[in-house]
Amino acid sequence: MSDGKKIERPLSPFMLGPYYRLQLTSITSILTRITGNALAISAVLFVWWLLAAATSPEAFARADGILTSFIGHIALILSLWGVWYHYLAGLRHLYWDTGRGLDIPTAEKLGWAVIVGSVVLTIVTIIVI
Template sequence: MADGKRVERPLSPFMIGPYYRPQLTSITSILTRITGNGLIVGVVLVVWWLLAAAAGPEYFATADAFVTSWFGDLIFTLSAWALWYHYLAGLRHLIWDSGRGLEIGTAETLGWIVVVGSVVLTLITIFIV
């Protein structure tokens, strides 16, 4: 700074493109937050279905028709994936909190385990249920 020349640098790591290349660890971190918030949708749907069951047969028929429709199935399938993903990502963060797995290679391996593991566990859940 003594010579008065200012170096042009990006202002934010979210300037995807020529300045910043998304990494698996950053994408999985963002997905952890998204799945945590997305789980609310599945919970609201279950609560609506239970409240409708308690409210009476006509309310339950409406809620049950929605819950058992293709869109309800899609929401519950995505909720199952989000639940597994969020769980495995939480385990990964627990490992990181213990001071292990912080090397770049190990962190990327754990990221792939979270992604692939959540898909596999979701498929197992679908076939069992």
């Protein structure tokens, strides 16, 4: 039974600061969700570009001009990184689904592997293309 005293506890684990410190595994999980949603937006941009190409030369020139601008290049590079990150994070989750790699040291190594691997694969893809 309660003695009536109010106990001060944090309301959520997302209260950063003295109550909660982000771990690498939580950061990579959040990034996986963000990249998944961002890839949906990238897919819409790609479909828009294809529809513009099928519509008219003027529509294609407008869409292509936007996607090949400086901001467009940044968006495409971030989309490419998102593809690689999401892919590698998916492979990591498949590995976890087998019941392996769930201990904290291995999970952190896999997190770093996903981050570094996605950056390296993005750079290699840009160089090759």
